[in-house]
Amino acid sequence: MKRTLIIVIVIFFISGCKVTSTKDAEISFTLETKESLEKYLSTNNLNYEKNHLYTLKDIRTFAEFNEQDKLSLPQVLFFKKNGKQVKNVFNHNECTNIISDFNQINDLKIDKSAFLFEELLDKINPLYSNKVKDDMISVVIFYGKYVSSHKSINNQSFEWYEEVSKVNKNDVNILLVSLDVMQNWNLTKETKESIGIE
Incomplete structure (x- = not known):
């Protein structure tokens, strides 16, 4: 069953300095x-x-992300070496190409209202092995199959991932996180129905 959720999706192009927003995206x-x-x-x-x-860790984390409007896509987070998230100033017509110079991340202001990198790690699970290293800049890029009908949304996330992947992987933690509902969460029938899964 498809559900229409009112979400605001902010798309910012790191190299193009464009800002686009979409409302009333159909989510499945x-x-x-x-x-x-x-x-x-x-x-x-x-x-x-x-x-x-x-992926997200469990349905509680999914619900928490939903309540905090963190299921909006595309979304990219940057963390300093000390694990603090920086304020995302790379939209609203900022033409800074953060992807080309990760060293400047450590000089940016932190977002005091955001969670720390180690807190984020407690909310996600690796699909394979966890190769996250301490004391490194971290880039977290989110995507979701649930917006597949809006291909450009995930395409933006994938473009960011490809750009980030061009840097020396020994210098940056790169996480590509699916915000989708996972089968291994073993959801009850009631929970599935509440989020529109038959």
């Missing part, structure tokens, strides 16, 4: 698996590394 949640996510990424011709792939 389905139960996903490791295999279905990888098939989706491959279908979208994304050349990814398996140790970059993550």
Whole structure:
């Protein structure tokens, strides 16, 4: 069953300095698996590394992200080496190309209202092995199959991932996080119905 949710999706193009927003996106949640996510990424011709792939931890985390409006896509978060999230100033016509110079992330102001990188790590699970290293800049890029009908939304996330992947992987933690509902959460029938999964 498809559900229409009112969400605001802010799309900012790092290299193009454009800001676009979309409302009334049609959302369709389905139960996903490791295999279905990888098939989706491959279908979208994304050349990814398996140790970059993550999902939300459980339905409680999904609900928390929903309440805090963190299911909006596309979304990218930057964390300093000390694990503090920086204020995202790379939209609203800022033409800073953050992807080309990760060193400047450590000089940016922190977002005091955001969670720390280690707190985020408690809310996600690696699909394979966790290769996150301490004391490194971290870039977290979110995507979701639930917005597949709006292909450009996930395409933006995938473009960011490809740009970030061009840097020296020994200098940056890269996480590509699916915000989808996972089959291994073992949801009750009532929970599935409440989010529109038959």
